[in-house]
């Protein structure tokens with residue numbers, strides 16, 4: 001149990017990030033060994049060392065004719081065709097002096113060959129002595145179209161490092177290396193609670209004063225974007241005893257509890273005091289907009305993020321702080337994408353907090369990125385946030401920004417050109 005007056009409060013964005021790093025480090029998820037085909041989106045817990053060379057053998061980069069460059073020099077000329085080697089099992093074909101061999105892309109280069117002439121640049125001629133000859137053009141370079149063994153990776157190379165995220169191309173590398181297992185961070189067991197007596201799920205009729213729960217489904221989807229299936233534990237009533245028992249229960253078999261609502265100063269905001277009773281508060285309130293009342297703590301070995309209730313605050317605080325905690329818990333070292341863009345219009349901010357505004361990111365014909373601020377800044381305006389394709393950051397204390405000023409941007413999804 002933490003005494004509230006010891007708790008870091010109204011801290012800066014970077015201080016919150018530092019505390020989330022510490023919490024994530026303390027609650028680092030264990031590693032597990034899985035099949036590479038199941039690893040999309042996972043964070044590597046160990047370096048990946050190549051067990052073999054890639055490519056595993058010298059091979060041809062083109063369909064054409066393998067030959068020894070010294071036989072013709074740069075002049076080109078005719079060589080007798082003595083065999084073929086297609087992509088597949090190495091037939092052990094060898095090339096004598098002054099000979100060439102038909103070859104396809106990916107086929108092992110025969111012994112003695114060091115270069116490949118492209119099929120389309122050569123002419124095949126059958127002569128009267130039943131010998132097939134190939135005319136190779138002038139100007140060929142020694143070593144042309146030869147892909148040496150180990151050019152892409154050598155056996156023993158670290159090809160990926162712990163902390164990197166496995167995407168499709170990296171998963172392809174694991175397969176190319178022939179690996180059948182990979183060590184990754186376990187995914188956290190996440191419980192999500194909405195909170196508030198006013199909430200009803202979609203499908204249930206709304207009595208006067210009630211609204212549909214949008215944060216719960218949105219958080220499930222935000223976690224799904226991270227490849228994490230959550231336990232959706234419904235909505236907490238604005239009742240301290242019920243909140244206490246349901247949070248305590250969820251903390252027993254989850255690594256992270258995310259709540260939304262009930263963390264500001266209202267009479268019915270009971271999450272902060274309940275967390276202080278059940279566990280420990282790491283920080284409460286960050287000098288940002290939206291999402292100022294953000295709460296972070298732990299109950300035993302379960303991290304707790306108390307997101308503010310307004311839907312745009314949920315979106316922003318999850319993207320900016322929730323993902324940061326998740327990354328720290330999984331040991332992810334690769335930062336989330338951040339861009340820089342120019343403001344398409346001047347902006348006046350009436351407060352000194354750091355603000356994550358919503359905007360529309362565009363690229364002009366010169367390749368300059370522009371961000372057009374969305375005028376709907378209130379944190380309940382989820383439709384406006386859903387139409388935007390980026391967040392942009394107005395730094396703490398910065399209040400007047402001129403048109404063209406460069407701001408940091410958090411891209412949300414594919415943005416139009």
Ligand code: AMP
Nearest residue numbers: 194196213214215216261262263309310
């Ligand atoms: P609170 O922080 O609990 O006072 O909530 C702030 C605002 O967010 C209020 O207008 C709530 O009705 C709204 N809100 C809280 N939780 C949700 C939710 N799960 N879905 C939609 N709106 C919510």
Ligand code: MG
Nearest residue numbers: 195196261262
């Ligand atoms: Mg509430």
